[in-house]
Amino acid sequence: MPQKDISVTRQGRSLAEQEHLRPQKNHIRPAVDIFETEQDLVLVADMPGVDKERLDINLERGILTLKGEIEASNHREPLFREFSLGGSYYRQFELSDVFDSNKTSAEFKNGVLTLTLAKSEAAKPRHIEIQH
Amino acid sequence: MANWDILQEMESLRREIDDVFRGFGTARLLGPTFLPRLSGREYPHINLSEDENNLYVEALVPGIEPQNIDLNVMKGSLTISGERQESESSGRTWHRRERGGGTFLRSIELPIAVNSERVEAQCKNGILTVTLPKAEGAKPKKITVKID
Numbered sequence: 001m002p003q004k005d006i007s008v009t010r011q012g013r014s015l016a017e018q019e020h021l022r023p024q025k026n027h028i029r030p031a032v033d034i035f036e037t038e039q040d041l042v043l044v045a046d047m048p049g050v051d052k053e054r055l056d057i058n059l060e061r062g063i064l065t066l067k068g069e070i071e072a073s074n075h076r077e078p079l080f081r082e083f084s085l086g087g088s089y090y091r092q093f094e095l096s097d098v099f100d101s102n103k104t105s106a107e108f109k110n111g112v113l114t115l116t117l118a119k120s121e122a123a124k125p126r127h128i129e130i131q132h
Numbered sequence: 133m134a135n136w137d138i139l140q141e142m143e144s145l146r147r148e149i150d151d152v153f154r155g156f157g158t159a160r161l162l163g164p165t166f167l168p169r170l171s172g173r174e175y176p177h178i179n180l181s182e183d184e185n186n187l188y189v190e191a192l193v194p195g196i197e198p199q200n201i202d203l204n205v206m207k208g209s210l211t212i213s214g215e216r217q218e219s220e221s222s223g224r225t226w227h228r229r230e231r232g233g234g235t236f237l238r239s240i241e242l243p244i245a246v247n248s249e250r251v252e253a254q255c256k257n258g259i260l261t262v263t264l265p266k267a268e269g270a271k272p273k274k275i276t277v278k279i280d
Contacts, residue, residue: 033219034227044219046231048194048258071257076181076188079243083177083192111194111258 027090030066030113034093041099041117047089048111057106057115064093066113098122175236176212176260180243185271187246187264191238194258195231201260205248210262213237244270 033044043064047055050068058065068089095117103118176191189210193201196216204211218233245267253262 031230031232033229033231035224035229036227037224044231046194046258048192050257052257076183078179078181079187080178080180082179110196110198110255111192 027088028070028084029091030068030089032091039119041095041119043093043113043115043117045089045091045113045115046111047108047113050089050108050111052108055108055113057113059095059099059101059104059117062095064095066091068113174238175232176238178212178238178240180240182266185266187242187244187266189240189262189264191260191262192258193255193260196258198255198260201253201255203251203253203262205246205251205264208242208245210240210242210264211237212240212260212262246270 049070054069056067246264
């Protein structure tokens with residue numbers, strides 16, 4: 001099993017962008033799965049209602065920001081409501097700077113975002129052979 | 133007080149109390165989108181709306197292939213069931229695991245009669261929209277009052 005060698009926390013650096021300082025009112029924190037394999041760090045987020053074009057993923061100075069605007073709902077007469085259609089998703093993570101930004105891939109399917117960040121060579125676990 | 137019905141009053145009181153314990157309001161509207169493991173009865177989350185001709189049920193089903201969702205209309209209720217595959221966990225080091233998986237089944241009682249032959253469903257970006265045309269007899273009729 002690979003070692004946990006990347007730290008994932010949720011602090012933003014600039015005050016205005018920090019997740020916990022943003023107004024709570026209209027933003028939803030998407031539920032995420034984050035796991036590490038030998039080569040990659042993979043983040044999976046539930047973001048139903050977002051169109052691919054309105055999804056904004058940003059990795060800057062070690063801060064990963066997920067943003068997604070939910071398509072405005074149509075104007076039907078609501079009878080019963082359990083989730084809001086409107087507003088946006090917003091969530092941040094702080095990652096240590098050990099990714100190869102050229103090898104990042106994102107996929108969005110059925111309202112689920114899968115983000116694969118390749119570890120840079122320096123961050124990969126290395127086997128050292130013992131010479132006889 | 134037209135048609136005051138004790139059973140209906142009790143039902144609405146029960147629902148109000150349930151909502152309090154569930155954290156109805158913004159907490160619920162902004163809550164997790166899919167966690168059937170914890171309470172299969174409440175997932176998927178739904179919105180019910182209507183216009184002149186149709187009832188609409190929208191359900192949050194992120195990460196579920198449309199062919200894995202079962203819809204049934206029977207006797208004035210709509211049942212949504214299916215399963216969300218859980219991701220494999222071996223060989224991985226987990227940092228966070230918030231997304232639920234598993235099977236779900238939810239029945240929604242429809243407030244008016246629908247034409248079950250013409251129900252349509254569409255899945256887009258993890259939101260399932262079911263369009264249920266209202267039965268002819270259930271549509272509101274406009275009556276104009278003539279003034280002599």
